[in-house]
Amino acid sequence: MGITGAYTWEDISSLGMEAYFQPIYNVEKHRITGLEALFRAKDGKGGFLDPESLVQEAEEGGWVHQIDLWMVRECCRWYTRFAEYGITRMNLNLSPQTFMEEHAAQEITGCLDRYGLQHGKIWLEMTELGRNADSGKLLATAQELQKKKFNLVMDDFGKGESNFIRLMDFEFQSIKLDKELVWGIGSRKMGMPIVQTLLVFAQRNHIWVTAEGIETAEQAETLTRLGCNYLQGYLISRPLPADRCVEFVADWEKKDILAQPEAGR
Template identity: 30%
Template sequence: MLLTDIAHADDAGRIAEKTIDILTQPFTLEGNDIVITASIGISVYPNDGKDSHTLLMNADSAMYLAKERGKNNYQFYTLAMTERSLERMTIERGLRHALAHDELRLHYQPQIDSGSGRVVGVEALVRWQHPEWGLVYPDRFISVAEETGLIVPIGAWVLRTACQQAKAWLETHGPFNCVAVNVSPRQFMETNLLQTINQTLAETGLPPGALELEITESAVMQDPENTLQVLHQLQQLGVRLSIDDFGTGYSSLTYLRRFPVQSVKIDRSFVIDLPDDEGSKTLVRAIIALAHELKLFVVAEGVETAAQLSFLKSQQCDSLQGYMFSKPVDAELLKPGLMSAEFDTSASNQPI
């Protein structure tokens, strides 16, 4: 949209608000109610650019910020966005290089049975071993991977590598519950997800029941009916299914009851303030009780203190994950016999 003859930059903001309000009014298309939302970026001549190319580029940067801040809003361009845009392009180029030159790494964090203290599985977590930056954690690059679509080949690499490692563990350590792999919203909407998982299991020889796919609550609620279909197809393959970040995505209980998942993972944001924060205690109690009523296994992540452990055990949380037991580590650095290790879940623990 090109706005001319505006008296002040704020006028552009008011027009953006009106545009969003108009677009969000539902309309009917072939008998279906449709709602459109808009993320709008605004750049103003001449402060934000003196030619159309620069103005469009800067408005695009502002639009990405609007999307990051929850979508369906508008943002004005600032100079800081140019710096962020350059960093984003640098990360994107770096990720393409990382995929081509084997710079990605997987670390694994054990999941502990709260009753016996035995390791019942591990979660695979991606890292980037950058030649200059060192070890880069996903909070720095995953959002860029999602935006650019690079999360699809990265996710495929994570899946294949985790399955290969799990197969090796099965052969050397004997049976264990599963290896958990995160599936991003972008991956979940890919039409060939089922084929990718099936092919990976066949190539690595990992039994389907030894693989658990963690899908975020917000991802499964983007298109619940399609989600239900895909989850049933994955269930038929024999893989385990878990809802990650449970309690943060405002899911419909009706759909949750219908989803063929075996477990839910309590988000670390609910665990971090246990047991001192009454609100966190109430939410965790409710999540565990609801999940158990639905016959679902419950995992709590981010467990770091004996007090958190004690509270979660008192609420019959099934499995625990966090620095209390082990930080995520490279497979080669795991102590021998990890898969048969037992942790003392009744007292203060030393991390491995």
């Protein structure tokens, strides 16, 4: 089998699945307070299938909703363990197809309720809308989740379709600057002024900002100076299996990436 339309949810379930977590650094508190949960599926050969290709296949096959709900359960299952070490929220990326499912809000809410987890502890990231996305259904689900105290995050802000129009429609509580914007700060003439403008806009509208793709101390220092709230990237840590991530977060009390730029490498 390959990532060519041959996989089904049953195939992936039988091969094995795992939740990985990537730490998110809180600039104000100088510590890790958040995690992004990431889906990994085993390939049956000791490795993992390419996650982006697999999610695309799942969307085309109509079973990405099952991946997303499995990940919601994994976040709930691991949250208490991470909370012991100062984690206050987890980010989880949901496919637009999941937002269009009729009972998506009830299913997500029900899972957190069964684990006794406050809804605000899970921040739901929304990727770029696909060609076949029903914006009406997406908005209805988003509004229902927000009424239940979930925070919504616009992922990959700065690329794809008109992000500002989507901000007006969905009223996101947080945005994640696309890594291309972060990397462009020092390498493109308009990189710095564009990021500065976006951060001023976010600050004035009380929107939390996470910068993705942080790979150097210079990037971390620049985004911190510009007023970014959170940093995420390989400078801090690569995505880690849950048990290893617990250890990483537990050890973070001894670290500060701005003082130790190679931490997490």
